[in-house]
Amino acid sequence: MKNLFKIISLLLVGLVSISLIGCSNDTGPATDSYTVEYVDYDGTVLKSITCIVGEACVIEAPANPNNKENTYFTRWSLFDSEIDEIDRDTTIEAIYTLDNRLLSVGSITVVFYSFFIISGIIVALSLGMRECKRIGLKQDDLIDGFLWIVPVAILGARLWYVAFEPTGFIYGSFFPSLLRVLGFTSGTLDFSSFGLSGLAIHGAFFTALVCVYFFTKKRKMNVYKILDIVAVGFIIAQAFGRWGNFFNQEAHGGIVGGMTDGVANLTLEQQFNFLKNTIGLPNFIVNNMYIVRGWHSLSVEPLTGFYQPTFFYESFINVIGFGVMLILRRTKKLHFGELMSVYLIWYGGLRIFIEAMRTDPLVFEIFGITMKSAIVTSVLMILGGIALSVFIRLRGKGGTYASVPGYFGYKKEEVIEEAEEVTVEE
Numbered sequence: 001m002k003n004l005f006k007i008i009s010l011l012l013v014g015l016v017s018i019s020l021i022g023c024s025n026d027t028g029p030a031t032d033s034y035t036v037e038y039v040d041y042d043g044t045v046l047k048s049i050t051c052i053v054g055e056a057c058v059i060e061a062p063a064n065p066n067n068k069e070n071t072y073f074t075r076w077s078l079f080d081s082e083i084d085e086i087d088r089d090t091t092i093e094a095i096y097t098l099d100n101r102l103l104s105v106g107s108i109t110v111v112f113y114s115f116f117i118i119s120g121i122i123v124a125l126s127l128g129m130r131e132c133k134r135i136g137l138k139q140d141d142l143i144d145g146f147l148w149i150v151p152v153a154i155l156g157a158r159l160w161y162v163a164f165e166p167t168g169f170i171y172g173s174f175f176p177s178l179l180r181v182l183g184f185t186s187g188t189l190d191f192s193s194f195g196l197s198g199l200a201i202h203g204a205f206f207t208a209l210v211c212v213y214f215f216t217k218k219r220k221m222n223v224y225k226i227l228d229i230v231a232v233g234f235i236i237a238q239a240f241g242r243w244g245n246f247f248n249q250e251a252h253g254g255i256v257g258g259m260t261d262g263v264a265n266l267t268l269e270q271q272f273n274f275l276k277n278t279i280g281l282p283n284f285i286v287n288n289m290y291i292v293r294g295w296h297s298l299s300v301e302p303l304t305g306f307y308q309p310t311f312f313y314e315s316f317i318n319v320i321g322f323g324v325m326l327i328l329r330r331t332k333k334l335h336f337g338e339l340m341s342v343y344l345i346w347y348g349g350l351r352i353f354i355e356a357m358r359t360d361p362l363v364f365e366i367f368g369i370t371m372k373s374a375i376v377t378s379v380l381m382i383l384g385g386i387a388l389s390v391f392i393r394l395r396g397k398g399g400t401y402a403s404v405p406g407y408f409g410y411k412k413e414e415v416i417e418e419a420e421e422v423t424v425e426e
Contacts, residue, residue, distance in 0.1 A: 029053075029087040036083075036090050038076065041068050046094070051086075059083050061092070069418075071096040074290040077267040084219035098288045100247040108191075113244030117199075120240030121150060124233030131232070131329075135225050135336075135404055142229070145215045153208040154322055158183070160203020164362035164373055168198070200362065200375045201238060208234075223301075224337030224392070231343035232325050238347070242311040249291050253308025253357035257299075271306035274387060300360045314354050321346045332402040337392045344385030348378040 008399040036059050042186055046065060050055035064073045075095040078086075103110040125146055132139045162169050163183050168182040176187030183194050215225040245251035256274050257266030266274070275286040286306065293304040302309070325342055328334050352375050355361055361372040 016391050020359065032137040034087065034089050034387065036086060036092065038062055038094070040065050041096055053087070059086065065094050068096045068099075070099045070101055072292065075268070079272070081269060085268070095287050095290075097249065097290070098247055098284065105348060111244075112247035113378040116240045116242075116244040116247075116261075117237075120237030123240065124237045127227045127236065128233050131229055137221065137225055137229075141219055141221060145212070145219075145226075149208055149211040149215065152211055153204040154199070156207025157201060157204035160200040160206075161198040161362065163203075164200070164364060165198065169382040200374075201241070202374065219360060222336065224335070228329065228339035229339050231340040232322065235318050235325065235343055236322045239315045239322065242318075245311045246285070246288065246309070248329035249288065249295060251311055251358065251360065252289065252291070253310040254359050255303050255305045255307055259303060262302065264305055268305055271323050275306055275309070281309065281312065283314060296360065310354050310357050313357075314350060317350050318347070321350070329401055332400065334401045336393045336399050336401070338389050341385040341389035341392075343383045344388065348385065351375070351381075351420055 028377060030053050033050055033052050036049045036051065037045050038061060039045050040334050044067075047062040049059055051058070051059070061076055066073055074097055077095055078090075083092070090164060092096050099107050100111050100113065102112050102115045125142075125341050128142055129139050129144075131137075158181070162422050170177045172187070179189065180187050185194075209227075212226055213223065215221075216226050242251070255264055256271040257264060259265055264271070269415075272286060275281050275289060276283065289306050289309050291301050291304070293301055295301050321343075322348070325339050328342060329339055355372050355374045355378070361374060364373055365371070
């Protein structure tokens with residue numbers, strides 16, 4: 001508690017200091033003349049306007065710049081209503097989208113999309129390694145399973161996506177189509193064009209479950225304990241992975257405020273203020289949610305404007321779910337395997353909420369009805385989560401977390417062994 005108090009105190013002192021520093025730079029309104037400068041991202045002055053106090057002054061922006069590689073200009077740092085109120089020296093900066101490249105060396109490029117996916121996987125493995133020791137599993141077994149299940153799961157995510165968007169990959173002759181499916185966008189063995197920009201998490205999840213079943217059966221491991229490790233790993237890995245979508249400006253919701261008859265209901269300034277002030281998102285997120293009309297397709301982005309950051313909503317709620325699961329696995333009555341039930345229900349419900357906002361869902365038709373694949377899958381996940389929990393409780397499978405020394409809220413010496421480790425053969 002004392003450490004928490006110190007941290008909060010330091011944060012408050014920092015915030016006050018920042019606010020005081022900002023105030024010290026404000027010299028107040030000009031008394032004779034003032035200058036308004038439009039500058040590019042690197043500080044280059046694009047236009048300078050000198051105004052005389054008390055006289056009408058026309059402040060017009062220069063032509064939109066396009067000088068930052070692998071990005072595009074979105075807006076100036078001040079909206080028209082703010083420019084009309086300028087009465088002192090002011091710098092107006094060009095705002096660009098974020099570069100989605102983490103590293104670029106020659107023809108080799110590493111993008112943030114890959115970085116966040118790999119980061120999520122590494123975090124999931126690290127957490128799984130720690131949990132293995134706590135619940136009596138061998139870390140070597142987890143590493144062995146990780147090394148072959150993760151690549152297969154990524155392939156499953158790719159194939160799931162391709163199954164619902166085949167025309168974007170399968171066309172022309174067989175071999176180029178196969179290469180495009182595997183990630184070679186050019187249809188040739190050109191590694192500079194390699195990238196798995198189309199992945200579906202449901203495909204990865206179900207592929208991983210199948211692999212886990214066979215792996216635990218072969219190693220004679222407690223499948224329920226492994227399912228719990230997989231559940232916790234998946235939810236935090238997904239929280240990381242969604243930030244890759246953010247840098248690619250994809251997997252977003254509709255335009256903020258919606259539209260009527262093809263016209264946005266809110267102005268650009270109102271859209272910005274909703275994300276910035278109403279929701280409270282930082283500038284770098286808000287600015288990167290400005291997307292040009294038809295950036296991916298007209299059906300996805302029919303207007304230029306600020307779009308709903310569904311990636312952020314999903315990532316944030318997944319982090320909350322991750323915290324809930326960490327607490328639950330320190331409780332006495334939770335059975336091994338029920339964290340997987342929690343994951344199925346939590347993520348299923350979350351994904352239904354997110355898909356209702358998404359503008360680029362994977363769809364399929366059945367009996368002439370167009371359905372969103374993620375919503376259908378999520379409903380099945382919720383039902384499966386409930387069924388799994390009922391099965392575990394009724395059959396008495398898996399044992400409980402009370403058998404783990406040091407579970408939440410109890411002293412180690414008070415732990416009572418409630419169940420022996422259950423193997424797949426049982």
